[in-house]
Amino acid sequence: MGTQIRTALKVDTNTPAEKQPYLHNRWHPDVPFVGTIRNNETVKIECLDWTGGQIQNNDSADDVLNVDLSKVHYLSGPFEIEGAEPGDVVCVEIQDVQPFEDQPWGFSGVFHKENGGGFLDEIYPHAAKAIWDFEGIYCTSRHIPGVKFAGLIHPGILGCAPSAEILAEWNRREAELISEKAAGGSTRTVANPPLTTNAHAGSADAATAAKIAAEGARTVPGRPEHGGNCDIKNLSRGSKVYLPVHVPGAKFSVGDLHFSQGDGEISFCGAIEMAGVITVKCTVMKNGQKQLGMVNGKSPIFIPGPVQPQFGPGRMLYFEGFSVDENGKQHFLDATVAYRQSCLRIIEYLRRYGYDDYQIYLLLSAAPIEGHIAGIVDIPNACTTIGLPMDIFEMDIRPETPAKKVDMRLAPVSKK
Amino acid sequence: MGTQIRTALKVDTNTPAEKQPYLHNRWHPDVPFVGTIRNNETVKIECLDWTGGQIQNNDSADDVLNVDLSKVHYLSGPFEIEGAEPGDVVCVEIQDVQPFEDQPWGFSGVFHKENGGGFLDEIYPHAAKAIWDFEGIYCTSRHIPGVKFAGLIHPGILGCAPSAEILAEWNRREAELISEKAAGGSTRTVANPPLTTNAHAGSADAATAAKIAAEGARTVPGRPEHGGNCDIKNLSRGSKVYLPVHVPGAKFSVGDLHFSQGDGEISFCGAIEMAGVITVKCTVMKNGQKQLGMVNGKSPIFIPGPVQPQFGPGRMLYFEGFSVDENGKQHFLDATVAYRQSCLRIIEYLRRYGYDDYQIYLLLSAAPIEGHIAGIVDIPNACTTIGLPMDIFEMDIRPETPAKKVDMRLAPVSKK
Amino acid sequence: MGTQIRTALKVDTNTPAEKQPYLHNRWHPDVPFVGTIRNNETVKIECLDWTGGQIQNNDSADDVLNVDLSKVHYLSGPFEIEGAEPGDVVCVEIQDVQPFEDQPWGFSGVFHKENGGGFLDEIYPHAAKAIWDFEGIYCTSRHIPGVKFAGLIHPGILGCAPSAEILAEWNRREAELISEKAAGGSTRTVANPPLTTNAHAGSADAATAAKIAAEGARTVPGRPEHGGNCDIKNLSRGSKVYLPVHVPGAKFSVGDLHFSQGDGEISFCGAIEMAGVITVKCTVMKNGQKQLGMVNGKSPIFIPGPVQPQFGPGRMLYFEGFSVDENGKQHFLDATVAYRQSCLRIIEYLRRYGYDDYQIYLLLSAAPIEGHIAGIVDIPNACTTIGLPMDIFEMDIRPETPAKKVDMRLAPVSKK
């Protein structure tokens, strides 16, 4: 009665992630269970930050510039969810997410165009970084003065393991994309196929580990069949998410905690990344996929928690974007292009206060901006909007108030 | 003192739109002024519905099927905004939008794939229609039983006229898109170039009208330089929108009133279209484009009004979508594809209650669904979410509550 | 199909209220019906402002000073609600409330201490007035510069007629209070007993009218058995209110429309009073009092509408009040005393900007302030709070921002 909540998994922030057998960084049905969560049980699960500790709390962007992207996304799990079978749904209630008490900080990074990149890398190719300090529900950054906001804290990644069939389909379709783009002459990395380098298969034996390394799906994209790295900012504390189950026991994993994130997570390493602990309650809905109309086992649905930071609509400043790119080229109903334009409009707006463009890029990634698809049918222009909460700024940024320019360029940006 | 607000423009719903000289349906700097709005003045402006009255309050989709899309978007205006000059910004405060008191209804339509189409026309090619009845702030439809919601009432189109240079750029880039797509073998209509058929140049003399018909930009897409047909659902009553001015006197026009709309307005004629009256206050910000950081005169920004319908976050049901299309094909960071998947997930979910797919398609277009760009950097999958407010339904649609299927297929769908 | 909503009652703002037989200003079971509203029907009902037109749109407080309080609260009705019987509940959905289009203004008044008084009349005995101009959803006042807000528009009075028994009980208990207070030496008016002067019994014949004048309950207080003059600010458009029925046909009346009001309506004539039209849908719940647990037929319950103006919690400035009065006297858990202190604290705070105390008193009555009972058990101090939405002010009134005093004393205050 009133006993403490069980901690189902502890991580060690002083040991390399690859040495911790209850972590893994590939999606594969054969990664061994790390433990069992009973139906309806609430547990705490500790998680590393998504880079496994590669980024330091300092004033240089070199660690972001040189980050090893084969050593990321060490997930905690997979857990057996008692009684879960293919065709079921696991309802995961995210009771809370907290940073470690002795590590009250996180980071946002802009990756270099040649090592990770991001949504605006054609325009902003350099690496950059901001460290955020946590004080209770709030965060501030010495690298981006003049802003403070409450965290919309959430896991970037959670999901159940794919079945062998689903995994094969993932590999097929992503390989197809790679082939097509290569055939079309693109030199851009368009997807990450299986990679043996630094694959972490948890506690799998050597043969299984080799199989997982050879076949396992990379953790970067979210995928419709299980959610995964969905990076949804309001899948936050208090949420209930309904995850389709594809293998016996579900093999539920979680990681990549974010103190806050803007819609789009535009700088890729853009959320406020942190290590910490997530509290979840797992409940099995037998035959849930049919009950919820999840045709072909997809996709997760969720109901957000009731405690997300509230700004009145009259305190949001919205920026329109259309699918005409920054070179004047017209695209056809391309919401991605339109969203980039909304981002650029905010950069132009906030630059007037003395911020460096990279600071704003970092801020848009980390702060709870609201990115909407406004119109998607008026050919040829998709229209998107981004709502910027004016209350995260110390200064009054309303359009009526003349902007006062002060040099605030404090975020480290790589020379390269 | 306390006098009535001036009605700056009246329309006649019994006369064909093309006969009303204070309307126009092309964006062109030479459309003559219909009147002047003083700086800081509040006026009422009447508007036709966007089809100019082609759609009837009946139970057949034939009018939608056969709609003449060259006779739409008759805008009220253009108005001279006293003192506005290129480089300025006009701040338009939308004090209210109301349907005509003697016409308390509107419509949502799905266009036929071969006459207008829409976001899901590959899957749902037929025409369909729903009539909505207004009772104060609320609307219901005899064609979509079981739903009721408060309007998030707004104009689909508002903006200032382009300069000759901007108009030329619009025509250049849209023509280029058409050429490229044609060269690539596409048979899809990808943009609407200038069209003399049914061009309405307001009160222009014959020579000017011919010029406008030959060069004037069509009203379908919104465009970054002036907003135009942006179809932004929360640019609603109480909002302030900051419109860049490109010609002397601004030449401000408005029209295409919506009683409500979901993010994306996915069925194209998807908002609840209506005729009515908009009350606006227009204020000139001298040199506003520079002050607001509108580089190259783009794009409009806005602050929503404080009275949009509120649903607690715990009453929103979110559906994830990823950029893998319904045929299993992987697309690269394509938010448009992802958004279509979010829509399809909702159709699958709501179908369980007995709705026809077309009804849900209509509903998603009309109800205040929240469409977000969640993650746009995790290659190759863009992730979008759509939040569906559960409180618009009479029945309890929470995932935990088993769905009870009842035949509710009442919306007219074309046979063709 | 799609026909206009029926207007069930029209008023004439150019004719004295007492001459209009479809109005009445007493609660009595014998006031004759003015018409019938069918079960589930939506109708429009026009209403006079609560003073029946005594207050003018000018810059003098003389009309407020000299108001005839025996000629107020002319209610529209009573209506027969088809099928309603004692023991039932009528669910009234307030679909909308609007001022008359040709009368886009309202007023707030502070009554003189000797003619009406108000919550702070011991401190502010004079009469005062503010005229408010409506522009769509917003209002401003030339008498209180620097503020603007969206209306939280609602009827001050609505309810069903009392039965003869309930009416007798009202008269008994209010007479008892008068006797007790008089016995205790109080000279203050503590209740308004039946009064024949200016009693308006609708279309009653002479004998019935005389009975109604002699027995009819005054309209000033709300009462638990039917609601009546409850003056609840968020019983606003979109609300559903469940009214107990005490006589056959319900005899539903409505009036006293408010464009906006703060919790408490502290200056008595404090809401923004206006004439206009209310749209309601009436639905009978048979045996509803038992079903809703309304023991002894009391009291109304309601669910607010979804479109009330939203301010984020971080934009509300709260003022604490305790039940120690302005003379330092300690009261015992008296929330009324505490609330007065919260009001005084706001007056002290806002005075620093150059407002006259009467202006703030008027503003607190009219603007959507949030008045809470915070603690009611920590003897001997009740604690109340009032939340003041900072976004209704043009200037930045956050505590951190130094107040700049400017003379803004523009509201007319009586010399007497």
Added chain:
Amino acid sequence: MGTQIRTALKVDTNTPAEKQPYLHNRWHPDVPFVGTIRNNETVKIECLDWTGGQIQNNDSADDVLNVDLSKVHYLSGPFEIEGAEPGDVVCVEIQDVQPFEDQPWGFSGVFHKENGGGFLDEIYPHAAKAIWDFEGIYCTSRHIPGVKFAGLIHPGILGCAPSAEILAEWNRREAELISEKAAGGSTRTVANPPLTTNAHAGSADAATAAKIAAEGARTVPGRPEHGGNCDIKNLSRGSKVYLPVHVPGAKFSVGDLHFSQGDGEISFCGAIEMAGVITVKCTVMKNGQKQLGMVNGKSPIFIPGPVQPQFGPGRMLYFEGFSVDENGKQHFLDATVAYRQSCLRIIEYLRRYGYDDYQIYLLLSAAPIEGHIAGIVDIPNACTTIGLPMDIFEMDIRPETPAKKVDMRLAPVSKK
């Protein structure tokens, strides 16, 4: 850089509170400092629950029945706030409040009428208890089935020490009330005068401790000059509260943490009481009382945090109350009487689901109900409303949905 937040005070839940010298339970200027908080510093402060551990996590109400009310409200502090002097204001930002990780539960109690009492003790004289279990942001109670809600977590008490003059005034006015009520024949305890029994003066030497015991103000009521035991539910995490300073160094104390509370905290021990830790940032505003218009140094003001649980207005069910008491007696504009009626109406409503009245009484105390002063000027009836968030219930409690009665009487109630 990024170091942990300093814990300025630790409590020991295994040692009697009276043995812990950094606690105190009287307001007096001579209680010695327990430490210093630097200007702008953020610290963590641990706090006992308000009974100092008297209530057990079990299924009996005996501990509540027999609680020793002279041993409560052990506050953590007082702290010196660096640089604070009389006339200043300390802005305390409540960065977070959390229960102890190893004690994830709290309690709500109804005191017996003869030992503490509560708002409804005339009707509900027995003692009762509910234990609440915390799971992240949520709580549930095995004693009140069918409800679950997110905490609106806050300190019940915080404030700076009174000066000697203010303390004397407190004692004067509260003694006067006691005398008056006694003279009037009341036998009810109306205030708690200084009491030497179990006075805890912190680390004061014997002489000072005796003085403090003899003169020190009891902690039960909040008071206008410093706030103190204000029990304001939305003075929650993220809030900024502006506390007047009356002695050098401020002598800031805090305690009585609540996981959640309803407006009024009606059962006295009604919030969900817990031990835990509060994180605060303290900033001195020099001469702040004058700057904020705090005439005679009163009262605190605050701005709530942005993360309070959100319910849409359409999900709140409001109950009206008027100042006619449960015996039919008419009171004069007495908001306290009206509020009691609103409470009783909810009890009658919820009783239909099978709850015992004491359970509902406990629930109204603990859950985030919204208590408003609606109308306070319509003589003789004050009108209050209480909004009950329907989303805290598992079952659908909308008026339209017939109530299904199930026996849920699980809360322990004393026999006495």
